[in-house]
Amino acid sequence: MEPKILQRSDHCVSRKNISKNALTVLYRLNESGYKAYLAGGCVRDLMLGRQPKDFDVATDASPQEVKKCFRNCRLIGRRFRLAHVMFRGEIIEVATFRAPTSGTLPDAEGDEEPNNEENEKRDVVINEDGVVVRDNEYGTPEEDAFRRDFTVNALFYDIADFSIIDYVGGLDDLDKKVIHCIGDPEIRYKEDPVRMIRAVRFAATLGLEIEQNTYDAILSQCSQMLHASHARMYEEILKFFYSGAMEPAFKLWKDTGLLDVMFPGFSTWYREQATPEEIHWHHMALQQLDKWKTHNIKASQELAYTLFLTPYIRSVRNEIFARGDLSPRNAYMEAVEQIQRVLSARILIPKRIAFKIFDLTSSQDRFLDRKNEQRTIRFLHRSYFRDALVLFKFDALASGNPQSDLIEAWTEDLKKAPPPSEHKERPHKPRRKRRRRRPQH
Numbered sequence: 001m002e003p004k005i006l007q008r009s010d011h012c013v014s015r016k017n018i019s020k021n022a023l024t025v026l027y028r029l030n031e032s033g034y035k036a037y038l039a040g041g042c043v044r045d046l047m048l049g050r051q052p053k054d055f056d057v058a059t060d061a062s063p064q065e066v067k068k069c070f071r072n073c074r075l076i077g078r079r080f081r082l083a084h085v086m087f088r089g090e091i092i093e094v095a096t097f098r099a100p101t102s103g104t105l106p107d108a109e110g111d112e113e114p115n116n117e118e119n120e121k122r123d124v125v126i127n128e129d130g131v132v133v134r135d136n137e138y139g140t141p142e143e144d145a146f147r148r149d150f151t152v153n154a155l156f157y158d159i160a161d162f163s164i165i166d167y168v169g170g171l172d173d174l175d176k177k178v179i180h181c182i183g184d185p186e187i188r189y190k191e192d193p194v195r196m197i198r199a200v201r202f203a204a205t206l207g208l209e210i211e212q213n214t215y216d217a218i219l220s221q222c223s224q225m226l227h228a229s230h231a232r233m234y235e236e237i238l239k240f241f242y243s244g245a246m247e248p249a250f251k252l253w254k255d256t257g258l259l260d261v262m263f264p265g266f267s268t269w270y271r272e273q274a275t276p277e278e279i280h281w282h283h284m285a286l287q288q289l290d291k292w293k294t295h296n297i298k299a300s301q302e303l304a305y306t307l308f309l310t311p312y313i314r315s316v317r318n319e320i321f322a323r324g325d326l327s328p329r330n331a332y333m334e335a336v337e338q339i340q341r342v343l344s345a346r347i348l349i350p351k352r353i354a355f356k357i358f359d360l361t362s363s364q365d366r367f368l369d370r371k372n373e374q375r376t377i378r379f380l381h382r383s384y385f386r387d388a389l390v391l392f393k394f395d396a397l398a399s400g401n402p403q404s405d406l407i408e409a410w411t412e413d414l415k416k417a418p419p420p421s422e423h424k425e426r427p428h429k430p431r432r433k434r435r436r437r438r439p440q441h
Helices: 020-031 041-047 063-069 116-120 141-147 170-176 185-191 194-206 212-227 230-241 246-256 258-262 266-272 276-294 301-322 328-343 351-362 364-368 373-380 385-398 404-416
Strands: 004-006 036-039 056-059 073-076 082-087 090-096 124-126 132-135 155-158 163-166
Touching (some): 020 063, 020 090, 163 170, 185 212, 194 230, 194 246, 212 258, 246 258, 246 276, 276 301, 328 351, 364 404, 385 404
Antiparallel strands (some): 073 082, 155 163
16 A cells, blocks of 8 residues: 655654654664654654654564664663653653554454454463553555554654655645544454543643544543553553543533543542532542643642542542441541542552552541640641642632631742652561571470
8 A cells, every 4th residue: 555655845853853762763773774653642742743752663673683783772661662762851661563453454444353263373361351462563654654553653753854755644634633543443442441531631732622433432442441450540540640631521521421431430530429519629629630730740640649539539438428327537547548449440550559549538628627736736747648638728719618818828838848758757677587496305
């Protein structure tokens, strides 16, 4: 298949907007006799006039050959073998062109199931649910383009002549402002269910529409999200929180049914039990996450998750506390543990993050009591205090319950307090080893 090629004079991509480290990688590979392309989302963003957050390179050099070109390189990955070229403050990811799995090439669009007999001849492993768990079969630039998820993510920038190469119609879809799955979307979602929420994220963040077949397949295949990696889901949700487009993304989650699969328990509460006040609070939380992105503020992972889940946590906590057998603090702990257990079927929230979510939600009442000076000082020195104060300020705003005097007092105390790095913690005393008694003869 002949690609559509835009020469340098016909597109807006400039090397001025490309990372110097990425250019270093591209030039060195090219000078070593290999094809070297910028690939994926960075080309898409450059074509849209946006500044990419990272730059990925695709090449016909194998990972081992890439490693020989760069001393500052390490190889990673099991499902996909990748090369990371390490620079100070930046990692350039280099992937070898890969052959596609079934359902992606034009003549395979009608396949209903991945062809496992064919895949056995290659280094491809597909589990019983149809999810690709390993794929290290290398291919051509055209094959690599067809194995990518969406057409707008399958564009290449060739450092040899500064042209844009399009095998899959991504340039036309950028002009139409649509997210279009490459190949049969039902098969592609089955191979990697996370592609469904990626489609939503790209649509929300880039202001694009999801093409009808691509959208309909999400409606019919959203239950496939049950097979997605739980740890990967945690990271994917963070990308939404930091995207600056949580408000439109959340609407798409609800419309497509993905919310029910991604956030069990929460979705039922939101749809059936949440009060208008709680829904308003949550809506303002989505807006706040987007405002932070606008102002280049990156909240901690625990604060982002806490802001999203707080009304739900409080609702569950109130039900537990109403039983009368737990203290308010222990009711919060039970609520966070209960929610984590339910969500763990979809999202693997690390225990350290769950503990911090508990700290942030359960500490809010402490802002109302400033009578005990020593207790106030101890609270100021907690590692989570700054995030807790941010949550307290937001809660006062979202609840329509101004606490200006308290907020001002705590903010002044925080200015006087040393930064967390200066807090001295007690040194950990290692346990003394017990001497083993010799047996009596």
